[in-house]
Every structure is written in C-alpha cells, then in structure tokens.
Amino acid sequence: METARHNILEGRKDQVHRKGQEPFNMACEKHSLAGSVSQRACVFCGSRVVLYPIADALHLIHGPAGCAAYTWDIRGALSSGPQLHRLSFTTDLRERDVIFGGEKKLYHALVELIDQFQPKAAFVYATCIVGVIGDDVDAVCKRVQEEKSIPVLPVHSEGFKGTKKDGYKAACDAMGRLVGTGDTAGIGPRSLNIMGDFNIAGETWLIKRYYERMGLQVVASFTGDGRIDDLRRAHGAALNVVQCSGSMIHLAKDMKERYGIPFIHVSYFGIEDMSRALYEVAEFFHDQDIVDRTQKLVRDEVSQIMPELNRYREKLMGKRACVYTGGAFKAFSLVRSLRTLGVQTVVVGSQTGSKDDYDLLRKLCDEGTILVDDTNPVELSRFVQEKGADLLIGGVKERPIAYKLGLGFCDHNHERKQVLAGYEGMVNFAREVYSSVCSPVWKLVPGRRTESEASGEAAAPTLLPVARKVS
Amino acid sequence: MGKSKVTAKPNPTSGECRHATRNPCRLCTPFGACMVFHGISGCVPFIHGSQGCATYIRRYLIGHYREPVDIACSNFAEPTTVFGGKQNLETGLINVAAQYVPEMIGICTTCLAETIGDDVPMFLHEITKQHPDLPRLVQVATPSYCGTHTDGFNQAVRSVVEALAQSGAKHHGVNLFSGMLSPADLRYLKEIMTDFGLAATVLPDYSDSFDGEVWGQYKKNIEHGTAIADIEKAGGARASIEFYSTASSKKSAGGYLLERFGTPYYGMPIPISVKDTDRFLSVVSQLSGRVPPDKYDGERGRLIDAYVDGHKYVFEKRAVVYGEECLVVSLASFLSEIGIVPALCASGGHSGRLRDALAEQIPEMMPDVTVLEDTDFWDIAEAAKAVRPDLIIGNSNGYKLKRELGIPLIRVGLPIHDRIGASRILHVGYRGAQQLYDRIVNALIEQQQEESSVGYTHI
Numbered sequence A: 001m002e003t004a005r006h007n008i009l010e011g012r013k014d015q016v017h018r019k020g021q022e023p024f025n026m027a028c029e030k031h032s033l034a035g036s037v038s039q040r041a042c043v044f045c046g047s048r049v050v051l052y053p054i055a056d057a058l059h060l061i062h063g064p065a066g067c068a069a070y071t072w073d074i075r076g077a078l079s080s081g082p083q084l085h086r087l088s089f090t091t092d093l094r095e096r097d098v099i100f101g102g103e104k105k106l107y108h109a110l111v112e113l114i115d116q117f118q119p120k121a122a123f124v125y126a127t128c129i130v131g132v133i134g135d136d137v138d139a140v141c142k143r144v145q146e147e148k149s150i151p152v153l154p155v156h157s158e159g160f161k162g163t164k165k166d167g168y169k170a171a172c173d174a175m176g177r178l179v180g181t182g183d184t185a186g187i188g189p190r191s192l193n194i195m196g197d198f199n200i201a202g203e204t205w206l207i208k209r210y211y212e213r214m215g216l217q218v219v220a221s222f223t224g225d226g227r228i229d230d231l232r233r234a235h236g237a238a239l240n241v242v243q244c245s246g247s248m249i250h251l252a253k254d255m256k257e258r259y260g261i262p263f264i265h266v267s268y269f270g271i272e273d274m275s276r277a278l279y280e281v282a283e284f285f286h287d288q289d290i291v292d293r294t295q296k297l298v299r300d301e302v303s304q305i306m307p308e309l310n311r312y313r314e315k316l317m318g319k320r321a322c323v324y325t326g327g328a329f330k331a332f333s334l335v336r337s338l339r340t341l342g343v344q345t346v347v348v349g350s351q352t353g354s355k356d357d358y359d360l361l362r363k364l365c366d367e368g369t370i371l372v373d374d375t376n377p378v379e380l381s382r383f384v385q386e387k388g389a390d391l392l393i394g395g396v397k398e399r400p401i402a403y404k405l406g407l408g409f410c411d412h413n414h415e416r417k418q419v420l421a422g423y424e425g426m427v428n429f430a431r432e433v434y435s436s437v438c439s440p441v442w443k444l445v446p447g448r449r450t451e452s453e454a455s456g457e458a459a460a461p462t463l464l465p466v467a468r469k470v471s
Numbered sequence B: 001m002g003k004s005k006v007t008a009k010p011n012p013t014s015g016e017c018r019h020a021t022r023n024p025c026r027l028c029t030p031f032g033a034c035m036v037f038h039g040i041s042g043c044v045p046f047i048h049g050s051q052g053c054a055t056y057i058r059r060y061l062i063g064h065y066r067e068p069v070d071i072a073c074s075n076f077a078e079p080t081t082v083f084g085g086k087q088n089l090e091t092g093l094i095n096v097a098a099q100y101v102p103e104m105i106g107i108c109t110t111c112l113a114e115t116i117g118d119d120v121p122m123f124l125h126e127i128t129k130q131h132p133d134l135p136r137l138v139q140v141a142t143p144s145y146c147g148t149h150t151d152g153f154n155q156a157v158r159s160v161v162e163a164l165a166q167s168g169a170k171h172h173g174v175n176l177f178s179g180m181l182s183p184a185d186l187r188y189l190k191e192i193m194t195d196f197g198l199a200a201t202v203l204p205d206y207s208d209s210f211d212g213e214v215w216g217q218y219k220k221n222i223e224h225g226t227a228i229a230d231i232e233k234a235g236g237a238r239a240s241i242e243f244y245s246t247a248s249s250k251k252s253a254g255g256y257l258l259e260r261f262g263t264p265y266y267g268m269p270i271p272i273s274v275k276d277t278d279r280f281l282s283v284v285s286q287l288s289g290r291v292p293p294d295k296y297d298g299e300r301g302r303l304i305d306a307y308v309d310g311h312k313y314v315f316e317k318r319a320v321v322y323g324e325e326c327l328v329v330s331l332a333s334f335l336s337e338i339g340i341v342p343a344l345c346a347s348g349g350h351s352g353r354l355r356d357a358l359a360e361q362i363p364e365m366m367p368d369v370t371v372l373e374d375t376d377f378w379d380i381a382e383a384a385k386a387v388r389p390d391l392i393i394g395n396s397n398g399y400k401l402k403r404e405l406g407i408p409l410i411r412v413g414l415p416i417h418d419r420i421g422a423s424r425i426l427h428v429g430y431r432g433a434q435q436l437y438d439r440i441v442n443a444l445i446e447q448q449q450e451e452s453s454v455g456y457t458h459i
C-alpha cells in the first residue's frame, strides 16, 4: 500500500512536530520547499485578502489576466453598499507589454476605470512579472492620483517576494497612507476600529452590533464592509481591536506609533474567545456601564445558544479533528471551539504560523497531537489517517483530501458563505461540523480508517532520503 | 492589441479601444497544460515559476472538479528571479520524484519564469544528465501573456506527443485528441471507440483522475490516465482524430504526427450537433471498417425524435454562448440545428479565427450573430443586453448576467463552481446533444411556467 511510504520530504522534517517529543524547535516562516505541493498562495493573495472587502475602491491587478481571473469574486466578503470589489479588473498584459513595459497600459487602464466607476480610491496590485519588467508603478499611481484627485495606491504584492504575510504588510502599507487624511469630527472617546475581520457572510456586521450594544462607537472596519472615507478618519478612534494577528498587525503598530492608539488582539471564534474579546474591550474603557452591558450581552447570548450547542456536543463527543488554517491565530480558536463541542484536535497546522504561534498551539493541544507548518496534500493525508481523524477543517483546497479519505469537512476560510464568528457563528460552526461528521454517507466509504484502528498504530513516519533543501 | 480586432460591434459601452480587462473570460496557459499532465498515467504536473499561480490553478480546478489535484511548483523566491530558476527546478524535480515516484513529470511555466528568460529545455538537459534516475521530463512553455488556457492545453498535448512519440511502427490503433472536454465526454468517446472495435489512445484522459471514486485510503492520484506506452506508439497509429475549430492544425499534436510520421489526420469540430456527430462517426466507421452499431442509430433516432417533440419551445429563441472558442463554435452549430439563434458568440480566446469558424459552420445565421473575440465578461454582458437573449449557454461565470437578465443559464464547459457534477455533464455525441437539448428545452419551459400567472401543470 502506498501509505507505507510516509512521505515527509527531508527538507521539511523540521516543520513537523509531535507534542510530547522533545526538543520542540519548529521551523516555520520559511519559503516553501521547491517541489512540495504547498497549500499556500502568494504575496498578492495576502494583499488581495486584506484589501478586497473595501467595496468603494477600485482594485486593479497589474499583470497578465490569470492572476485576476482566479480571484474574481471568490470571497464571501459582503458589502452593505457598493459592490465594486466583486469585479475583477486587470491590465491583462500581453507579450508586447512584457517586452516594452506595461506603464502606459496601466496608466490608461486606471484612467479609463476611474472614469467609468468613480471609485473613492484605487489600489494597484503589482503581480510577479511587474516586479521584473521594471514598471514604475509608483510613478504611474502618483500621476493618476494627481489627475483624478483620488488616492491611487500601489500595492507591492509581487507573488515571489515572500509569503502571504508579506502581502498583508503591503496591504497595510497602502492603507496606512489613507489613515490620517480624513476628518475625525463626531468621534467620541468610547470608540474603536475593528481590524482583521473581513465581513465574511456578514460577520463584521454581527461584531459591530455587539460593540454597539456595549455602548461603543465603531469608527472604521479594516476591512470588512470597508469604506475609504472611514479608513481615512480611523485615527480618531480610541482603540484598535485586532483580529487575526497576521493580517493587520503592521497597521495597528503603525497607528500606535503615529497616533498613539493602543491595540489589543482578539478572536471572534468560539464562545471562550468571543467573550474574552468583548470583556477585554470593555475593560479597556474603564467604564462600569460598558462592563455591565457586556456582562449582560454575554449572558444573554450564551444562554441562548447553549441548549442547541449541547445537542451537538452529545453527538460529537470523542470525535477527532485535523485543523489546517492560513494563519495560526485562527487555529487557536478552532482548537478551543472544537473542545467546547467535545472534539479533540489531533493534527493542527497553518500555512504561515510563527514560532510563538506554534509554541502556543503546542501548549493548547493534547499529548501526541501533530503540529505542521506549510504542509502538503501527501503529508496531510498521511497524518489525518494515522490519527484517525473524523473531520478536517480548512479551505477549499483541503476539501477533496477530506472527502476522498472519507472524513467530514468544514470550510473555515474566506470563501465560505456562512457566519462562523460570534455566538450565532458558534452554533453555525457546530451545525456544520455535526452535519458533516454525522452524515450517514461515510458508512459507505470503503476502507475508511476507524478510530480504534488508528489508535492501535502510531508508527513514526519514515523520511525520504533523496530530497534536499534550497536556499 | 486584441481589442481592436473585435469583429462585430465596437466596444458595446464606449465604442473605443479598451486598456483594462473587466472580469476576464479566460484562464491562463499553465492551467490548460496542468489538465493535460493530470490526464496522463503516472505523470505529476509541475509548474516552474511562482507558487501563487500553482495554488490558484489548483484551487480553481478543485472548485470545478471537486477532486484532489496535486500540482508541484518550483516556488520561486526573490533570488530566483535574479539568478534564474535552475536550482529551484532541480530541487523541485528531485522532491517530486521522491514524494510521488512518478513515471513522468510534466513541466510548464508561469509568466514569471518566461519573463526572466529561464531556458527550461537547457536546464532539463543538464538536470537529466546529473540525475539520470529522474523520471521522464516533458516540458511546455506556457507564458500566459501569449495565450489562454486552451492554448496551454493544446500546446501541452503537442509537446507530450513530440517528446514521447518516437516510433512510426504501424499498428491498428487510433489517436484521439479530443481537447478540453468533460470526464463524461471522454468516457463516452472511449465507449464509442470500443463499440467500433478501435483501440484508441485518448490524450489526455482525465476521466478518472478528475472524476474518480472515493478512496478511503490515501492515493497519489497519478495512476489514471493515458498510458505513456500508448503515447509512444502514436506515430504508427492508423490515424489521428482531432477536435478543433479555431486552432491551427499546424501547431497541433495531430498536425505534428502527420508531418513527422505521415499519420493520417482528421480534424473536425467537437461533435455536438447531429451533423458534426455524423461526421465524426463516419470517420470512425471508415477507420474501423465497421458500420455504426445499431446502438448509435437508436441514439440518433431518439435524439431527432426529441428535437421534434420540443421544436416549438425553442424555435427562434436567442442564445448567448461563450467559453472556449472551439466549444462556442460547436454549440452554435448545435443551436442552429434546433432552430435557436446563437445571437451572441463570445470568447476570451484570441486566435482571431472565431468569426471565420462560425461562418463556416452556420453561414445562414451569421447576419444575425454578434461575435466577440478576445473579450471579457463586462463586454459580454453589455453585448448580451443588445441581442435580447432568451437563454445563456456557458460556464458559471455567466451567473451574474443570468441574474441580471432573469433568463436561464445552461451550464456547460469549465468552470462550473456553483453546482456539483461538472464532471458528469455530457456535451458530445448524440447522447451529449440529447442531454443538452433536454436541459435547454426544460429550462425554457420552466421559465415560461414560472412567469405565467396561471400556474399550468401540463405543458
């Protein structure tokens, strides 16, 4: 059987760890090994994820058409007004442009699109080849900005210049140029910015309602249902509440430096993390009224969802999960949420986690749990089977792995169409997990590995000898 | 550039030459090449260039087929773009060989690798010398700024044939280069060949790798597809059949075999209409020396019977058709046969031959047909409004248009990412036409039924 070869590439062995084995020295934040089928995307993807939900901006992808075609309306970030973000614009570079340069085309494309769609600002994403054909994207943006009197912001997101995380940073840089250019009139002291929530299926709206019930004013959302004018005046807020540490941390730090706005890290996934987020925000304002309102909110919400959650918990007790996310921060919340549902996490990893992230994950997990950084389908399948997981949580790219092996699957990525944040989201999450794991169809999957078989065998994977690393 | 070549009306909104593309109507070249490599037994697709492209392509293929698709990548980093990609390519190939133990690795390139001028054939030559135990390496250059996914597909088929088919030793088999069809189409085509007693090499054959069974246990998913040994014999086949309308046979796999080995060549449109399927079957029948089995008379007869039963529902209805050029041409031919006017025929492809190919297939209808070449979905939507359509035929990317116009969308081709069962959609042969016909007629009936205030239960 093929699984006899355990297939961890030599160059990747220090990116896999089993809790309980010492020493713990997880390698991460590396460029993906050549030849491995990484589940990661690119710098451009990171920028696009972060900026995409800004619905009244023009998003122009400077490069060949493919990069734009693959990202056309693939995300579930909703807007309450303009829908400009859901269109896919590209300079569609052709051979001639590659040879003679794409600046002219970029200029004309920008002018033409700004005239047609009248956006509040434009983001210009430089993709891989722009980085090597020598287009001066900054200069073109500057020129159009002057001519059209709207901010035209270059996003240096050439795919090969790092990982998705570098794309987050490029996006933050672009937004940083907007912050501080708007009027802060009407912003009170009990105010905050929501950062790092992308309004997937309307999650930002949900979070915003919580804050409003607590008596707080939300100034800007970076970037779920985001608007350029809100971002411009965001420096008037008293606090930045940052979710998903990876994507917005640069901007939060930048705003702290420039405007002295403090920030806190939160997660909105799962009862524990959601409640902690609200309490921490409440405490920040040193106001008993806000604290009282928060307590009531949490009490009401939790008591409302508990009966249904308990029903799912009964069904899911003792199941095992594998969690593979983009950023590691989400993985923490997922491990906790699954625990709330009686599900044990047996494999956990992320595309872009840092050392600290993995350290925290290790503390959070049970003995024997496998930790992976930047894994690939071969490894992931292998680990899932070894551990007898019943469920895989990931994105669309991981879905077929789960289904082929006969496992339940829950999409926890930006492409989902379901609210998973907040209290209401916790119930949805539980229902998603339940409706996949407990479906009768798995009984028909031949050769599916059961839990008892899995626990009877825990062979360490053999390493393949031939591969070697590249710098 | 291409935009100025738009053959029908000028740009529907502005009338001017455009610089930006709004909602692209094509995918990129390595996408097509990866499909081909995924349809060869023992072959792993490998993209030389940046990782993002590989991941997006996988993501897109997974969205359509709902199957695992592993595509390896040489994962360029910043120094790679300065010093060239050889080291990454070498490491990547060694790692793929170790992890998948393939018989062959199919290498295509992203725009980046092409732009920095990597000489991949030379790299491969050197790498193979240093590592003689690597599997067979076949490469195709696929810069996306020069073509579409269809071009990448066709170029990959040709490159594979060029690299593998070294012998002209005669045999009785037939090569079938069917182009970018669905797994269901490939299965049906193989069934037809078997029914005629012909040993056919269908290249690529991803009918199992893109539409496989549930596994239960981990698999590498490279075991299915066209056998390399069969491709090696392609030069000696009795003939090659190739489906195309706008591609040039000079650059195709079939054209190559004709030139190199004198392998008789039959080029024809994708057989969807009765007329085109008749033509295909007559060639198959001629090659096999057998009359078509009764089964096909039955299929054909039932199809025409259905055409008769439904003719009133479709007559003079107007359709918007878009997608890969060859598919658009064959669909237009099918529509004209049943009395539907393909009022707008559009493609993101830029072969420059779409209009001519349509004129060849449906000369009588051309005065009423708008053709958009090298177009995008923004312009398709604008042009669609002008032709007053009753239905749309194309991939999922037309959903917004469907919603806006409130008319049915019959999903065909690729991508279909808002329904399940894309692999099971049959387009070709009498049976494919039958399925398409039923779906079209029923969609029109449903539309009529829903829009009526009476709520008829018998139509």
Ligand code: SF4
Pocket (backbone or CB within 6 Å): A063, A064, A065, A066, A067, A068, A127, A128, B028, B029, B030, B052, B053, B056, B109, B110, B111, B112, B143, B144, B145
């Ligand atoms: S750079 Fe080229 S190969 Fe890569 S996604 Fe864009 S168009 Fe496709």
Ligand code: SF4
Pocket (backbone or CB within 6 Å): A042, A043, A044, A045, A063, A067, A126, A127, A128, A129, A157, A158, A159, A160, B050, B051, B052, B053, B054, B056, B110, B111, B112
């Ligand atoms: S070309 Fe670069 S930016 Fe575009 S998808 Fe590929 S890796 Fe990402």
